[in-house]
Amino acid sequence: MKAGCSIVDKPEGGGGYHFPEWAYKTESSPGSRQIQLWHFILELLQKEEFRHVIAWQQGEYGEFVIKDPDEVARLWGRRKCKPQMNYDKLSRALRYYYNKRILHKTKGKRFTYKFNFNKLVMPNYPFINIRPNGE
DNA sequence: GGCGGAATGG
DNA sequence: CCATTCCGCC
Numbered sequence: 001m002k003a004g005c006s007i008v009d010k011p012e013g014g015g016g017y018h019f020p021e022w023a024y025k026t027e028s029s030p031g032s033r034q035i036q037l038w039h040f041i042l043e044l045l046q047k048e049e050f051r052h053v054i055a056w057q058q059g060e061y062g063e064f065v066i067k068d069p070d071e072v073a074r075l076w077g078r079r080k081c082k083p084q085m086n087y088d089k090l091s092r093a094l095r096y097y098y099n100k101r102i103l104h105k106t107k108g109k110r111f112t113y114k115f116n117f118n119k120l121v122m123p124n125y126p127f128i129n130i131r132p133n134g135e
Numbered sequence: 136g137g138c139g140g141a142a143t144g145g
Numbered sequence: 146c147c148a149t150t151c152c153g154c155c
Contacts, residue, residue, distance in 0.1 A: 032152070033143085033146090033147085034147080034148085036148085037147085053154095057150075062138095080148085080149090083147070083150095084149090084150085085149085087136095088136095088137095088150095089148090089149060089150065089151090090149095091136085091137075091138095091141085091153095092138090092147055092148085092149080092150085093147080093149075095137080095138065095139070096139090096147075098138095100147095105138090106136080107137090110136070111136085121153075
């Protein structure tokens with residue numbers, strides 16, 4: 001059986017919203033590739049029900065902290081159908097983003113990274129909401 | 136914890 | 146290309 005891993009990303013307490021399709025594609029990813037990690041991170045950051053897991057840092061624009069690395073890895077693994085995912089592996093993928101200039105590390109701060117929105121300015125992203133509280 | 140090389144796979 | 150897996154090193 002291979003149908004055990006569709007995107008049934010339904011939060012129990014919320015509505016049945018789905019992230020728009022434009023979030024899954026960039027100028028550099030034509031057609032239908034798989035979800036990229038930084039898309040997924042942004043997706044979690046959009047939703048307030050994941051604020052105990054991952055959230056924007058006040059003060060620094062684009063900076064976010066992973067409050068529960070285990071949970072983020074679990075969610076990412078579920079999305080990609082990789083049950084053996086963990087923060088160690090996830091963070092390796094994050095580290096590859098340093099050279100691609102999508103992310104960099106906020107040194108000294110645990111589980112804290114920062115988006116280079118400099119590069120992440122895409123026509124498909126009208127305005128990413130970077131408010132810690134939707135404020 | 137965090138880094139980055141290397142092998143592997145889609 | 147973009148991860149995933151594994152791992153030695155700091």
